[in-house]
Each structure stands twice: as structure tokens, then as C-alpha cells.
Amino acid sequence: MSRIPPLSFTEIPLRLPRLAAALCVAGGAVAAIGVLTTRDLDAPNAVTIHWATFYGVTIAAYAALPFVRRGDVLMVAGWLVLAAGVAPCAMGQEISAPHMFADMAGVVTAAVPIYIARMRQVAQGDIRTQRRRQGERDL
DSSP, rough: OOOOOOOOOOTOOOOOHHHHHHHHHHHHHHHHHHHHHHHHSSSSSSSHHHHHHHHHHHHHHHHHTTTOOOHHHHHHHHHHHHHHHHHHHHOOOOOOOHHHHHHHHHHHHOOOHHHHHHHHHHHTTTOOOOGGGGGGGOO
């Protein structure tokens, strides 16, 4: 009797799961950020809520999209910060600098450990060739 070996994680075609994960993260980000931008939060810790929301959204994006480059996740999170900062203007409100800086701080505090970990890998000699992304076209 011959057994079929199980597929490893890297052999499974990941287009649909990647798309589903990206849509889930985007939907969660829009929902979480939408609540912050459409409601006037008079809570004493509104800045902390803004920071925690963007920290959570950025960490969720890094966790749910493991094959998306670090810089791409960071760039999209930056665009979300800009969109959330300008969104109150559509409702006739002014831009809030403390909330905008809290949003940016949430993204940065989520991204910095990931970049530090990569710097540690490079310092330890874990440098891969540029050909490592060629297989991505096949998925």
C-alpha cells in the first residue's frame, strides 16, 4: 500500500487563502477605522483608542498576510492612517492632530519589531538571494 505524502504548507496553492485573508484584514480595518472617524469620541482616552486600533490593524495585516512584503503592509497601513485622518473632513469636522499622530504611532509600534527582527537576521548572516521571489509567480 502506498501512502500519499501530505502537502507541506509551501506546496498548497495560496491565491484564494491570500485573497481571503487580505479581504478580511481590509474589511476589519475599514470597520474599526470607520467607527473612529464617523463618531466623535469624547472618551478621555480617545488617543489611546486610536493608537490601539491602528496597532491591532497593522499586526493583523502582518499576521494574516505572511507572504506580503513587510514594506507593502507598512505602506498600506500608512495610507489607512491618511484616509482615517482626512475622513472627518467629509463629515464637516476638522482634522485632529493628536488622533493622527496616535494612528501613526500605532502603525510604527507594530512595524518596528518586525524590522528589528529582520535586522537581526541580516546581522546573523541570513541573507537570501534575490531569486527567492521567483516561485511566487507560480502560486
